Amino acid sequence: MLKTRPWVPYLYVLPAFCLIGFIFAYPVAQVFNYSFRLIRGNSGPWVGTLNYQLIFEDPTFRSAAKHSLLLLLAVPVLLAISVLVSVLLYERARGWKIYRSVLFFPFILAVPVVGIVASYMFTLNGVVNSLLGAVGIDGPDWIGDSNKALWTLMLVIVWREVGFGIILFLARLLSLPEEQLEAARIDGAGWWSRLRYVILPELRGTIEFYCVIAAITMLAWVFGYVWTLTKGGPGDATTVLELYIYNQGLRNSLPGMASAVAVLLMGATMIFVALLFYVRRRQHEEEVA
């Protein structure tokens, strides 16, 4: 840690603090306020915890929450693919520069573009099933079957989002000291043991960061995919919390209930993050001390 006069750090944090405060403080405060009211238009009467009760009684909310939690299964998948591919690239496999560009490419496409293109590809008689049919496989009804739609959605999300993970881990790997790896190599450590004992420990901070980002993406930033690919259907098979918030808040004119869900989401993340920081601080203090 750098030694500073006590007020100096605040000076650095000030611009970001002010901007974040300006953009978030009032809206987030209002979200809390709304969650205790029956809002019609811009205001409404205080109803206590009624919105929260209504949410927990609502089967649509329960299935949306379940689907959002299921989407979290994509986090380890994203993590595994990005670490594996970035390590392969880092080892300068032949043509690694080309692969790097190619694998990042999906991430530069806009979410609506990805969702729209996928929605045409995955229809029952779409190009994916035509290709599978050409090699003799009878393809499933990717987005029309309730048991498969959520997995198709996850596939499409992973397809685009994994590019970010690959680049992130590659950037971290490229800033690692090479000697350590060379030493391990000279010691005769195999590929897996180098990964396990040298690379993964070095990536720990980045892995933690990426898991948080990926989890948040899955919980709170998938609306664009859902909307363009399945609209929440078939039935409620791909209804996620974000779509529930959108439906209750904007379509069903119940911003109070939508805000209550948002409060719960924020609360859950806060607890998760606080735990993470608690664990990390203890480790950090051991290191720094």
Place this chain on the structure above:
Amino acid sequence: MAVDEPLVRAEAVPVEPPRRRLGAGRFVRQLLLACAAILALYPVWFMISTAFKSNDQYLDNTYGFPWPLDVANFSGALRGGEFFRWLANSAILTFGSVIIATLFGALAAFAIARMRFRGRDAFLSINVGLLIVPPVVMLIPLFTLYTQFSMVSTYWGVIILYAGLTLPFSVYLLSNFFRAIPRELFESAAMDGASHLTILSRILMPLSAPALVTLVVVNSLWVWNELLIALVFLPDEQKRTLMVGVTVFQGRYNLDVPLTMAGMCLASIPMFFLYLFGQRLFIRGLTAGAVKG
């Protein structure tokens, strides 16, 4: 980030490629990467090849090679010339907000990663917590706020909004990266009498080049691709962004798949070229961070 005289030279590239081993391992690696590359590119190929088909060709064969090439879809999609105005609007918003978010984010992350102060963890936790606030919920109160300050339908208002919304992510990403840089570097620089700003601009920034470039790329993509806010806060048709334009476009032509795909291609081209031409910088940024020692 001009780096005239780095106190510590980030001497890096070209890193010597680790010796290549022959045999099965190498083959498996190539196979894995090739499969990944095909999976990554096929939907893109589908989008591009379909855009060059006539609707009849598409209905006849969804995955065949587009021949003869039909470019009518592109002229159809470009008709009216609105496309270029959308493009310029998106560019203005992206440029402005990414600069602000990166600058403010770097300053804050520096303090968080390298200084000890009360409320540090709380501030960082708040940043992470804010990442999860779904923008849909904040829309109504945000709009009320913007109305009070007469900031709706202005470029600068939306630039500030985007910068503010991407700032929590920026702070989080940069503080994470800054933390990973060896302590000894600052401590010796600080002992040599370098000021904090010097340390930030001469050591941290160059060493974090990969992170900074990554952040700029990710934030640019986010702003460029954002739909909801653009729609609500820039209702003036003259200020419509590319994503809003594309969505309206798809709604009108969704039965004509090739025409829709041509629109999707056009919407993706700007970011594609930015990536293509910026790649050199992007890669230099990435490799410059590969510090030895």
Place this chain on the structure above:
Amino acid sequence: MTDDYLNRALSRRRFLKLAGGGIAAAGIAPILAACGGGSSSSSAGTTAASTGAAGETAASGGGEISMWWWGEQEAIGIQKWVDSTLAGFKEESGITVDPLLMDTAAVIPQFTEAAAAGKPPDTQFLFNGIYHMENVWLGYLQALNGLVPDETLAQSGATVLSVYQGKQYRVGWYIVGFGIEYDKRAFEAAGLDADNPPTTWDAFLDACDKIKTSGLIPFSAGVKDGFFGEWYFVNTLTQALDNPSQAIDLFVGNLDWTTPEYYEQWSKLQELVENGFINEDANSLELYQGIQLMETGKAAMTINTTASLPAAQEKLGENLGYFVMPVYGTGAMAGIPITDTQGFGIPTDAKDAAASAKLLEYMHSEERVNAMWSESRALPADEKFDASLIDDAFLKNVYETWWVGDHNAYVADLMPTLFWTDAMFVNSQKILAGEMTGEEAGQNAQDVSEKWVKQNPDIVANYKTWAEDLAAGQ
């Protein structure tokens, strides 16, 4: 090729609720039009088709009013009529109208937000039923009685769903009918009488069976976006009802969806699915992709609105046919065509309600009503229309059957959105996926109605009053 698609009529409902990526959220935008520096001519949420917007205003002696409208997306070409009407109105009254063509998804939400902020336009486009009644209940629209002459109100074709507590809040504009469109060649190929489509459910099933044997898809659908489900639901549920007020009774829980006659529509859908009469990719297609199967010769029948018929005529020509949903139900409303109308109203906070009322009256002058057909080929809702002007036998027959003759209200205009998202949308998709029976669909509908009542205690009372009005009015 592309122009063909440019001209395709778009359903209002499709976009109204579609609101991709939050387009509906744009509802808030007009406040800023109001706060953003006086000029409400900023084109909040206009569609890309704003090219033809009427000339910008040049204030003249008679004052200036603003009008937010919609319709070009559905009744392609109606813009021409709007332009000439506003020009004629200026000449006659000296009042300049500043028109703003709104986005489909935004036209109502944007109005609601603007009205909440006290900055609505003087004249506002309104969909029928609940889409404007919610604004009536919030106090954002004023009754037209006394502002617009009673005769105009009565003749305008606003329908019973524009009336609440004896006050009328809307004047009609053009009509939108609902039914089944079919390809006469497919009927002939299956050995059916192409000029006499089925009128009973049994005859319909028989026709489906013969068409299926002939190798075509009998009935095409695309349910992914939910609009097929809505159209099918209205065309069939109506058969079980004696009066539109019964639909409200179902939505607010006075009647029970688990009664067999009230879930029969979903059992019938299940029957169609189980017999293989509907295309098997229905769940992965959107409404118009489903309709396209019929219009490209892969299917024999599909569900569509009268507003889309001119576009379908361009593809099928003489082979296009259109009929009322075949009957199985025993309600008084069974077998009668279903027709809705678009319309206009005057916001409570309009700056110049008198001028706006004059504009509505001018729109309903005989000359303007007839011009709607001659200039834009739209079918007017006003009774003054001289139907002998329609020079197309097919469309003339549609007009006479769906509007001049006895017709029903469109009961989805009474449906709470929650019922749309959680019951109608879910049921139609699950039945098409073979995962739900008609009876289970009824149970789900009942659960959703109870849930809605619980979540919206403040609106239920209004709904009940409205149901009493409708029941008394019949």
